[in-house]
Amino acid sequence: MVGVAEALNPRSIAVIGASRNPEKIGYVVLKQLLSKFRGKLYPINPSADEILGLKCYKSIMEVPDVVDLAVIAVPADHVIEVIKECGAKGVKAAVVLSSGFAEIGNRELEERLVEEARKGGVRIIGPNCMGIFDPGRGIDMLFVKEELLPRCKPGSIALLSQSGSVGTNMLSMLRRMNLGISTFVSYGNKADVDEADLLDVLADDERTRVITIYLEGVRDGRRLMNAIRRIRKPVVVLKVGRSEAGERAVASHTGSLAGSSRLYIAALRQAGAVIVDSMEELIDASKALSMQPPVMGKRVFIVTNGGGYGIMAVDELERRGMVVPKTPDEIKAVLKKEFPPYYSLENPIDLTANSTPDQYRMVLDILCNSEVCDAILVIPLMGIPNFDPMEVAEVISSMKCKRPVVVSFVSHTEETDKAKEIIEGSGIPVYESPERAARAIYFLYEYGRSYSGRGEADIPHSYRR
Amino acid sequence: MVGVAEALNPRSIAVIGASRNPEKIGYVVLKQLLSKFRGKLYPINPSADEILGLKCYKSIMEVPDVVDLAVIAVPADHVIEVIKECGAKGVKAAVVLSSGFAEIGNRELEERLVEEARKGGVRIIGPNCMGIFDPGRGIDMLFVKEELLPRCKPGSIALLSQSGSVGTNMLSMLRRMNLGISTFVSYGNKADVDEADLLDVLADDERTRVITIYLEGVRDGRRLMNAIRRIRKPVVVLKVGRSEAGERAVASHTGSLAGSSRLYIAALRQAGAVIVDSMEELIDASKALSMQPPVMGKRVFIVTNGGGYGIMAVDELERRGMVVPKTPDEIKAVLKKEFPPYYSLENPIDLTANSTPDQYRMVLDILCNSEVCDAILVIPLMGIPNFDPMEVAEVISSMKCKRPVVVSFVSHTEETDKAKEIIEGSGIPVYESPERAARAIYFLYEYGRSYSGRGEADIPHSYRR
Incomplete structure (x- = not known):
């Protein structure tokens, strides 16, 4: 050299x-x-x-x-x-x-x-x-x-x-x-x-x-x-x-x-x-x-309030061989108590256009601390009532998560650009389409593959999170 | 109704x-x-x-x-x-x-x-x-x-x-x-x-x-x-x-x-x-x-002066089942007389960073009037000497072509944005990556499929070109 x-x-x-x-x-x-x-x-x-x-x-x-x-x-x-x-x-x-x-x-x-x-x-x-x-x-x-x-x-x-x-x-x-x-x-x-x-x-x-x-x-x-x-x-x-x-x-x-x-x-x-x-x-x-550590398994959970985008992400994840498992009953039981009956608690968890940043926080807290998923894909749909992009950014960027997280939102307003900056500043990448975010998780998994058998503790990088 | x-x-x-x-x-x-x-x-x-x-x-x-x-x-x-x-x-x-x-x-x-x-x-x-x-x-x-x-x-x-x-x-x-x-x-x-x-x-x-x-x-x-x-x-x-x-x-x-x-x-x-x-x-x-009529066959010719981009286009075209045939000898013979020996006359035809808009015109004229291809993909590499984006735009937008044409260039300067506007104004779509342009040709072919057997004369639309 x-x-x-x-x-x-x-x-x-x-x-x-x-x-x-x-x-x-x-x-x-x-x-x-x-x-x-x-x-x-x-x-x-x-x-x-x-x-x-x-x-x-x-x-x-x-x-x-x-x-x-x-x-x-x-x-x-x-x-x-x-x-x-x-x-x-x-x-x-x-x-x-x-x-x-x-x-x-x-x-x-x-x-x-x-x-x-x-x-x-x-x-x-x-x-x-x-x-x-x-x-x-x-x-x-x-x-x-x-x-x-x-x-x-x-x-x-x-x-x-x-x-x-x-x-x-x-x-x-x-x-x-x-x-x-x-x-x-x-x-x-x-x-x-x-x-x-x-x-x-x-x-x-x-x-x-x-x-x-x-x-x-x-x-x-x-x-x-x-x-x-x-x-x-x-x-x-x-x-x-x-x-x-x-x-x-x-x-x-x-x-x-x-x-x-x-x-x-x-x-x-x-x-x-x-x-x-x-x-x-x-x-x-x-x-x-x-920005993110490797993804060590195939199970991805999607949290969104824009149904269509969640579905696009599922399609891309499954096309790449990743898995979008059903939400376990014990998690559904907890969420059922908090949310209106028309929220979809299956994975993708769809909080619909009536959701609030606090509801995102609740779901993300549960997933971040659970053993049921290997990565989390968050797809907030901006531009709807009671859903301030800055608050959403605050919720996502302050997450303490055991799992890699990737975000997508499709809006391009001054406010959502600022939200993106805040989220990326915390080390979580934001993509402008759900398919690209889903692929990003697949690429993190592809890198994780090279550590399979060694266990997460062996991952050598000091990632930000 | x-x-x-x-x-x-x-x-x-x-x-x-x-x-x-x-x-x-x-x-x-x-x-x-x-x-x-x-x-x-x-x-x-x-x-x-x-x-x-x-x-x-x-x-x-x-x-x-x-x-x-x-x-x-x-x-x-x-x-x-x-x-x-x-x-x-x-x-x-x-x-x-x-x-x-x-x-x-x-x-x-x-x-x-x-x-x-x-x-x-x-x-x-x-x-x-x-x-x-x-x-x-x-x-x-x-x-x-x-x-x-x-x-x-x-x-x-x-x-x-x-x-x-x-x-x-x-x-x-x-x-x-x-x-x-x-x-x-x-x-x-x-x-x-x-x-x-x-x-x-x-x-x-x-x-x-x-x-x-x-x-x-x-x-x-x-x-x-x-x-x-x-x-x-x-x-x-x-x-x-x-x-x-x-x-x-x-x-x-x-x-x-x-x-x-x-x-x-x-x-x-x-x-x-x-x-x-x-x-x-x-x-x-x-x-x-x-913007463009359907592509009625699988044979695509690529004209570029940026080798790498031509190769990316080939990869995407072949991934989609399209064909990038060799340049026929009679066309090579004509071009050989005009160009330096290090220009690559195989398909992709690569005019290298020394090319001029006039050389593009010469190659495109030949391809546009030949029966050897079903579609043409043009990938000008901007930002090099003797290669004025406006002149390139003029060459492409004034082509009289029997075949569908799609263009890609990756630059985003004020001048290339203007060139894009001129080319698209003439009915030829411009994409920002060679892969997306290659895919666009595949989609034109996918539509052409539905006319297979009927012949081009039956295509019902009055496209711009």
Whole structure:
């Protein structure tokens, strides 16, 4: 892991190909690092003395200090020469943003790059990538300006993607959902550093609670499976290119063989990864796993006051193999005394449009302390009389629950957005459709699967609740 | 259909239970109708002479004119008396907004209501419903104020939902996607008028291109199947309550038996309905079917400049049973002459981040005029050099295509939002993820299935393209 750890947490960064032209990548990256990065920063450009007020060096060899990480933004045909110098300087890692390698058919150039990097002891992230974005550490190599790509806040999701375009789009999705990230790494052609290397480093990153991977090709399946098996954090994987035509497309897009995707997916799941089917699921699963502990069994109870939404959740849960058991008689007996006869006490427990936040509290208290369920799905229907969203938020966020909890409400008013913020602030994820919330519970269960047999006490994470 | 047609397109409406209290449903509904409805409007309230500047009648019997539709917002125990008067007055249809019937266990009251309505020749929509919203005709009975539920614009989607809460939420989703509706009908307990009645009327509504149904329980399966079989417009159905627990929940929510959902779903599909699995799919399918003709075969070609997104689309298409065939040699030969060797000419055709809008035009021209594909999925990757979203929008929106076309791009900038507006203005739907766009093509194919054997010439709709 020497090199990869430095790349993700450098004390000093050299920007090779730093530029004075605001249209150039070498300018955008330097400017971002200058305004955010708290370590040392060295612009390298043979034809400038100073850029953005920083002293500029003609070559990395001239930097009078240890350099942990080089960010390279020079034309492809200069990269090898620059990597040689990095090796000579003792730089442990380089992010090669430059394109013009295997992705346009220049495989030979890419092979020579890797060869020279190995000789010099430099680990390579890239080439043809967007590099690293770590808002907590002020590392930002995304060469898309903030006006076009508003940045995510710091948080607990680590996002790995070969593709810079898919990766930055996922950052936008996370931001729209108000989720934060620990690190984002785009590693482009994956000539050297791959997912397994990154997982090994992220295993020790205390800020990271879940690792989210957008995966096209797999180069060394066994290494990846082992890395997933080793890490004691949830790893969520969207493996694309699953079918024949999909594999063909992966092969031509990344130059790597996708090969036997079905086998890979089965092996990834076997190793403990949570496998998802779309970008939306990738984000939804990551959100749930970054906030809630694993679900250790299949029994889900649903509490709602909007019948239709409860039914949609049941459909999705059962489609995913989860179970929605009947409410035990002893619980029904307690509730029957408190509620009007037309409330449905079967699971989903439907308190109808006449319910109050206090009635929710009563039901949730009972379920939270009972042994009859493995997870609770709460679906408040907002916008009805006597049902103040703030009060509902207070009830849900103050629950002391032995079981994982997921919430859904479909409203989008200023008030319900505030309610969502309060609930998520307490560590309980809120989804905008009952089906997505139901799927989130399934993903928590999928992660729980990897602990089956060990018992809950062995779950290694300090989740918020 | 006597009665139901009048309900959906009345020349005069009486609001029974009209109120001067702005908190009351009878006020909100009257106020909305007053500001929007172009027909005659009669408030009915025994203890008021005038409401909102309109002369108020003590009973519907006093109205000196024909009344096509009565909207009833009086307490449950007064509804039967009011319905008798409607019958005596010759009113053909009544929307009963009032709750307090079967949904809280008062089945007997509901049965008596239906009995009296039948005697008087009045068709009932409801009770316990949100009634009708038709923005084109200015009919708005939604008793949620516009601040909380901003209204959809007029359009070509007819939305049917027993549940007012699910229905209004879907209206919000449609509005956020900038889609318009012809009519929304929430029919609550479905004591009388049901989906089959409404389909028969919507068959003749020229504004309606697609009928979108959120379905909990089915009362008379055969009638519904026959209505779907008769209508020559796409019918998209989300049938909830599919599993044992789901059926239990439907039974307790609507008081109707869900029964054998799997059989119903198979029968609905057999009758020609497009079956979907979630609210998101319900909206996505309706959007596609309101804009594009059916897809008459399984072969889809994908054109993109963002490799990863093309692969995600392939995965979803193949998951749904669609086919992504290889590009025929004769087409590759033509393209090879024009493009750099690293462009991938296999399907997905990936023009890479170096592509231009003109190169898109060239590929799309060839595909649009070829017999090798049944549908085209275009996935432009925005935010790269030499690739102006407005130019891309112009290329796509000006295509003359023999085949259905669906577009996806994942960006959400001001410029790409404008590009989306232009493309959708030309009748081509744009989705925010490649998977959703791929699914939309599958839904167009699902509708095409119901025409298999008849040939494209028989497709009855005048779609925009």
